[in-house]
Amino acid sequence: MKQDMVENSEKLLAVLGTHIDSPVNPFRNERVMFSRGSGAYLFDYDGGNYIDLMNGKGSIILGHNDPHLNAALRSFLEQDREIVTGPSKPIVELAERIRKDSALPDAKVSFYATGTAACRAAVYAARDYSGKKIVLSSGYHGWDPMWRQQGALLEPNEDGVIEFYFIPELLERALTEHKDQVALVLFSPDYTYLSASTIERILGICRAHGVLVCCDDVKQGYRHRQGSSLEMVTAEKADMYVFSKGLSNGHRISCLVSTDEIMAETKEHTYTSYYQMLPILSSLETLKKMEAGKGYDLIRFYGHALTGNLKELFAQSALPIEVNGSSIFQLVFGDEKLEEAFYREAFNQGLILFEGDNQSLSLCMDKDVQVDMIRRFTNVTDVLSEQYKHLRGKEVTAEQTFRTAWNMIDGASDLLPYEKQLKLLDNLIGGG
Amino acid sequence: MKQDMVENSEKLLAVLGTHIDSPVNPFRNERVMFSRGSGAYLFDYDGGNYIDLMNGKGSIILGHNDPHLNAALRSFLEQDREIVTGPSKPIVELAERIRKDSALPDAKVSFYATGTAACRAAVYAARDYSGKKIVLSSGYHGWDPMWRQQGALLEPNEDGVIEFYFIPELLERALTEHKDQVALVLFSPDYTYLSASTIERILGICRAHGVLVCCDDVKQGYRHRQGSSLEMVTAEKADMYVFSKGLSNGHRISCLVSTDEIMAETKEHTYTSYYQMLPILSSLETLKKMEAGKGYDLIRFYGHALTGNLKELFAQSALPIEVNGSSIFQLVFGDEKLEEAFYREAFNQGLILFEGDNQSLSLCMDKDVQVDMIRRFTNVTDVLSEQYKHLRGKEVTAEQTFRTAWNMIDGASDLLPYEKQLKLLDNLIGGG
Structure with a gap:
């Protein structure tokens, strides 16, 4: 068994082009391979068990x-309800639920497969809506090179993105230096290292300059409460929200929520598995279980x-x-x-x-x-x-x-x- | 029932930001909602049945x-084998299978959730590897605005992408006009309207100019044969391949395959559900069934x-x-x-x-x-x-x-x- 695991882990390193961020066995300097998982526990192929705080x-x-979620998925598959050609009712139910939670008037919801894609979509929609190019960003928004910073402080990268590192003073400076050129301020709120007043200052500065704000709630949304995490600390709203991790217990789904007007550009977005039901169903079941059981x-x-x-x-x-x-x-x-x-x-x-x-x-x-x-x-x-x-x-x-x-x-x-x-x-x- | 369907379809249009490319009921001018699907047939909520050639x-x-695939997924869920924190053995099996089919020496495989993401990844990897920016493109590569053409013929768009519309003469001109600036030629082969000799000419021109070629095999790969569709018409190889639709019977997965050297940049790519097992398992079962049953x-x-x-x-x-x-x-x-x-x-x-x-x-x-x-x-x-x-x-x-x-x-x-x-x-x- 041990030999088998080593062999497979070596194969993994040999064939996968992308494999960062998975747990490493520090004693053998190799990625851990998991055979199954149940609740808080993961099991490797050697019979070892772990409590998973990476989750x-x-x-x-x-x-x-989750037994409830997996049973729902199994029953769904048994009923031949997995469809890709077009929509089924649950996608409407999920979109309506997220729209209602966003409390944005006449909001629309666009679904994507990853947070990376939904954040890019937010940028495109905001650029199209505003006719402007510069994006001011704080926090992680996915692997896309558009977020890489190479130049000096407050210098836009070649995709027109400027980092302000959650520092309100830098945001203010960037908005002043790039007056009338900013399409969007996109930030991923944090509640461990940022105070409520910093988050309120960021939102306030955006409002004062009249720029669109998108809350990248991929990590924090639907984790602390039903909907955006911002409402934990402020009555101020963003204009756009991106959700993902809290939605579906690990299935591939994310979404962008905003008003009809701002979202006009996303009507162009499409991909083959857009209507695939398992991620939609996983989201509905996850949200229902979280809400019903406090x-x-x-x-x-x-x-x-x-x-x-x-x-x-x-x-x-x-x-x-x-x-x-x-x-x-x-x-x-x-x-x-x-x-x-x-x-x-x-x-x-x-x-x-x-x-x-x-x-x-x-x-x-x-x-x-x-x-x-x-x-x-x-x-x-x-x-x-x-x-x-x-x-x-x-x-x-x-x-x-x-x-x-x-x-x-x-x-x-x-x-x-x-x-x-x-x-x-x-x-x-x-x-x- | 009829009323219910109309109501839901109206809701769909009201809440979804993205909803193109699904079947429309031309008599009611609304998107069809499907309750279930079995084999070649789809069923709507009114009991109507359709043979699906959109698939x-x-x-x-x-x-x-597919009963075999759905049974495998159900049994997988029953065994608690859905893991997101890290890799399980099937991901190695899938990567090795695709690598072997590609017949590229020492190939690596990077997985993504959509064809759009994998095509973007191909561009980033090629740009990083070559140190050049211009991409020459033919065919559809996903919804990303990077592929939108707005200017005149052979004029790069703001993302440095030039269309050559599968016309070898235009490809030759673009490679001459942008000598030493081209990172990649990316094209989606077609076998209905393009002759084998046109495809061979495109590959030959790329070789003569010494530029990287990526075959966007999202639509054609693993549909006509196990692996790239190019081999139906030519012994010439591409340097990179993108696969998706043929892999997994509708689940959210795609991949980029190329040599270790060219793929170096993709080591930076990651997303939350990278290791999620259902799409991996769906791919393995789909490929096995296609191969075993001719x-x-x-x-x-x-x-x-x-x-x-x-x-x-x-x-x-x-x-x-x-x-x-x-x-x-x-x-x-x-x-x-x-x-x-x-x-x-x-x-x-x-x-x-x-x-x-x-x-x-x-x-x-x-x-x-x-x-x-x-x-x-x-x-x-x-x-x-x-x-x-x-x-x-x-x-x-x-x-x-x-x-x-x-x-x-x-x-x-x-x-x-x-x-x-x-x-x-x-x-x-x-x-x-």
């Missing part, structure tokens, strides 16, 4: 192979329980490890060697973590899983607090947090004052 | 809800049987209707009113056709379905040959064929001499 980069919100409240509760426990655990160990966030959270380390050892030992104890990025909880991480998780994390700190006792009492610095947060939100966190942010930004943009 | 724009190659031969056989019958039928009716192609075929009409009436009556007789574009056959269109199809088509011509008897004996002109072919291949067909092609091109590019 498909936050797209597994119900848990792996899923959003439960995930928040599980997040606070876990991160509260972890904070206590790390405090007891006196190791420099910080826990930021709750249902989406990040670990920050005061020492690079400690960080590397932590992820290594976590894997050893059967914890799948999204290294350097955010961990995320699912609806099936209830009390039994919590107990099991804490047991595994305790094993990790037991090993490390002996091995790294020279670090006991050391603190995580604000700069370390800023740098680690950057990995998660692809921008500056507002923990630091503006001048300090700018200085660190210089290193991070220059250094990659 | 999800050619992506339904086994037939709707599926490619059977579809070719069914295509020739149907188009042969249709040619005879239209000849008997003496109406100006031409049938071009076989397992992918197109109807060409010698009169606009006749064309409109034909599609209207075809719907009335329970035939779903891809209006103006290509029809495509699936593996379940065996003798019983053939008999039923011909019966329905006969009903159509019976109605029309009475109504349009003034058109009897009229011929379809070469120009009509050229214009209709344009709708299907997004380029010029080589039925006409170069000078004539150029002249018609002028109208088509100007007139949209």
